[in-house]
Amino acid sequence: MSAENMEVGWLRSQDSAVVHLYRDGKDQYGGQMPEYQGRTELLKDDITDGKVSLRIRDVQPSDDEQYTCFFQSSVSYEEALLELQVTDLGSAPVISVEGHQDGGIRVMCRSSGWYPQPEVRWRDLQGRLLPSASEEITPEANGLFQTEIVIVLTEESNQKVSCFVRNPRLNQERESVISIAELFFPRGNPWMVALGVILPLLAGLTALASYCFWRQRRAKETLQSDKESEKETLLSEREREKEALRSEMERQKAEYEAAKGEFSDVQGLEQRKEQ
Template sequence: MGHQPGKSSLNLQTGTAVVFQILLLTHTWTGQSAVKDLPQTITAMVGDDVLLPCLLKPPKDASLMTVEWGKLDLRHKFVHVWHEGQEHGQRNERASLSASKLKHGDASLKLSEVRFSDGGRYRCYFPKDRREYFVELFVGSVSSPEIRLAGLDEASSGVMLDCSSGTWWPEPELLWLDAEGHVLSAGPTETTRGSDGLLAVSSRVTVQKSPNNTITCRIHQKDLKQSRETHVHVPDDFFVVRSSCSVSISFSVLFCCLFLVSASVLVWRQRHLFSAAKKKETTKTIEEQRELMRVEQELLDALKAQMREDLRELEKKLTIQMMAAQNDADEFNKIKDFQEETDTDTETDTDTETETKQNVNKKIKTGLDFKLKEIVMEHNAQLGERKKGYQEIQLDLQKMISGKKENQNQVE
């Protein structure tokens, strides 16, 4: 069979581990007759870092020695092992030794973030010198109390307060104090145990009205020499005043009356505001109508003035045209008179000439009549167009006034 380096290395490591465990068991067994010192007691709070002391006497370099830290109530006993400059068999990641301190014989064990379950007796053992040191770790827990309002005690005109703590260990004492530091009489303290073994306490007290009304809840643990307290100020309004049934009824009736009066005042005020707003809107509408009527009157006056001016212009034109027609008529009469004189002096006129003169006279008269008729028709047409324009302007004004009135009716 060929040689297998990996398998041989694994067998070597396994054999070394077995031998190391046998040595530890041998050292533990032989340590029963080791030199013992009186145990030291170390107190730590939950969450703190703590140092469990272990010093060789006389001091010497222990960096290459074997140091065993164990806890007597643990199943596997060992918490931390240092063997020939290396850590072995470490079962607690929060436990550590200082290599630099070991060179001076200091094998103190550091525990980080102490838990309540870390409490108990620890053993520091040096197998080579067969020396062991014991340390008693006492783990305590403290927390600040909290005060809450539990209710009002109408029978005594007092205020009920509850005080409760977080986790404590060992069991603390709960006290109620007034502003002068005097202990108040309170109900029994209730204690509850959590799943982690820590304790919580609570108590209730009924306080009466005082000049200060400042109440203190204090929690004290004498073994740990630790105290925590919380203060609260109770306002005067929280304290109820005793009253008879008649007084209560009177207050109720008075309250109802005040409520009705307030409601009436509120309704009256709302109506007054609405009336004032409506009146203001009406006044505004009337003013707008007046302004519109004034503008309309001004437009009508302007139209009348324009119509009068146009009539004057037309009359002037008509007069000029009439004068021209009169001039034509005068000319016609002159021609007629001249023809009559000619007829008297000349007797040799033929029938043809007479007919020609009559035709000329007829044409002249017809032309004058047609010209006068044309002037009158043109004058009438211009008057009709202007009258139609004035009627359209008046119709637009009436539409504007009607629209304004409809808007006013919608607002009302």
């Protein structure tokens, strides 16, 4: 039976909100839920045979719902329920060494982009599960889940372990392995280990402080030297100016004496001529 002239709709089962509606031979978007606007398409290739499909684009974790599909005409009504299960396989676990803790090495495993909430564990190379020091699974802004799990490895325990994150719906997992050499494990009294870390740190800070004081003193000495040099330069310039002024005065005095002598000679000559 053809459904071309029927009302065909997809509703969210929990509240009968409209996900997509077809009526009067065309799609009706007026009452569509805002969350689905621009993301749905009713596939009508087989509508003349009474078959339609709904395509949802850009699937989101919030689309994980139970839906009701119905066909309604003037004389009949039929509906069916469909459960949509959203799933996403997240990123490969990233393992990092965070430092020393409780006489061992603190190792953290992180992964993100999982849906639904995943399972995350540590295990040894034989597949035996290992206890974790802490575990945190939190939702991200996009509705997917991220995980952080910590284990403290000791020299006596396993030094090569794997972190795996498993999607329970897909029954698939991602795994990463880490191996820590013996020389990285703390040995002896924890206070001695702490002292061995603190003393080099203090020595480094002392050397840094000494260098800073030396640089500061050097800068002051350089500044003072520059000032003394500038002062000597100014004094030297003043002495040269005084010397030049003195030479000029002596030159002018000599010229004056010479001119005065010549004037006396001319005056004496004129007096003799008059006699």
